[in-house]
Amino acid sequence: MPELPELEILVGNLRSRIKDKNLGKPIIVNPRVVGGDPNLLENKTIKDVTRRGKWVLILLDELYIAFHLRLNGYIFLLDYEEPDSYDCVILPIDGEYIHFGDPRRLAQMKITKGINSLTEELGLDPLSQEFTLEYLNKSLKKKRSNIKTFLMDQDIISGIGNTYADEILFSAKINPTRPCQSLDEEEIKLLYKSIKDILEEALRLGGTSTEEFTNLISREKSFEPRVHRREGEACPICDTPIVMIKIGGRGTYYCPKCQK
DNA sequence: AGTTTGACCCGGACGC
DNA sequence: TGCGTCCGGGTCAAAC
Numbered sequence: 001m002p003e004l005p006e007l008e009i010l011v012g013n014l015r016s017r018i019k020d021k022n023l024g025k026p027i028i029v030n031p032r033v034v035g036g037d038p039n040l041l042e043n044k045t046i047k048d049v050t051r052r053g054k055w056v057l058i059l060l061d062e063l064y065i066a067f068h069l070r071l072n073g074y075i076f077l078l079d080y081e082e083p084d085s086y087d088c089v090i091l092p093i094d095g096e097y098i099h100f101g102d103p104r105r106l107a108q109m110k111i112t113k114g115i116n117s118l119t120e121e122l123g124l125d126p127l128s129q130e131f132t133l134e135y136l137n138k139s140l141k142k143k144r145s146n147i148k149t150f151l152m153d154q155d156i157i158s159g160i161g162n163t164y165a166d167e168i169l170f171s172a173k174i175n176p177t178r179p180c181q182s183l184d185e186e187e188i189k190l191l192y193k194s195i196k197d198i199l200e201e202a203l204r205l206g207g208t209s210t211e212e213f214t215n216l217i218s219r220e221k222s223f224e225p226r227v228h229r230r231e232g233e234a235c236p237i238c239d240t241p242i243v244m245i246k247i248g249g250r251g252t253y254y255c256p257k258c259q260k
Numbered sequence: 261a262g263t264t265t266g267a268c269c270c271g272g273a274c275g276c
Numbered sequence: 277t278g279c280g281t282c283c284g285g286g287t288c289a290a291a292c
Contacts, residue, residue, distance in 0.1 A: 001285070071285045104269050145263065162285070
């Protein structure tokens with residue numbers, strides 16, 4: 001499931017491959033996942049490829065293609081046009097082809113003149129300069145929910161999903177069920193550092209490679225989750241078995257001894 | 261208004 | 277083997 005680090009890498013590689021190239025006539029295999037008018041894309045030039053939260057944005061002249069991969073969505077850049085089994089849209093680009101798809105059909109592709117409706121509610125990017133300890137502190141004070149839900153709230157911090165939320169809380173030694181307002185100053189400082197550290201580490205290591213959701217990310221190295229989806233395995237710090245609980249309907253993994 | 265729950269979707273895991 | 281059932285996961289709408 002692609003989160004900030006995976007999407008950041010995807011966007012960088014996609015940009016270097018398709019920037020300044022031209023779009024051909026799109027092939028819509030599954031209209032369900034497409035919003036807007038695909039006919040607007042033909043013969044348009046790709047000005048840039050960027051990311052906002054978990055949205056992958058292809059910028060054209062006064063037009064955007066916005067992709068959200070949700071859990072299992074993918075963007076491949078391949079040398080053949082024929083759709084593979086889960087492909088939803090094929091975008092020809094000067095002899096290469098973006099294959100966009102999702103076995104679960106939850107991913108989305110939107111063609112839109114503006115991206116405000118998609119991104120205006122999004123919170124700060126956790127790796128940006130604007131995301132400060134003070135911002136984290138203030139945001140925590142406003143929230144009544146638990147810290148796990150807080151980290152995944154895209155309106156506060158954009159780009160963190162289930163995997164990195166678990167990893168960040170393990171790194172900060174904070175129990176995922178803790179109310180936001182119960183964290184003391186030291187814990188908030190450590191949480192802030194853990195957000196930056198874990199995301200930067202994952203970015204450096206090429207993202208988490210549990211799923212092969214794109215060929216635009218190197219598979220040579222990868223970030224290895226310490227607790228996420230490791231129920232019953234030994235905590236890398238204290239050997240206590242990792243526990244899985246549900247928070248907000250989401251599988252949540254943590255070490256009951258390290259994370260108080 | 262803030263927070264929680266359900267729907268969306270379907271491949272894969274599991275049970276009989 | 278084969279069929280049926282259930283689960284997951286990010287986001288948004290609906291409910292609380």
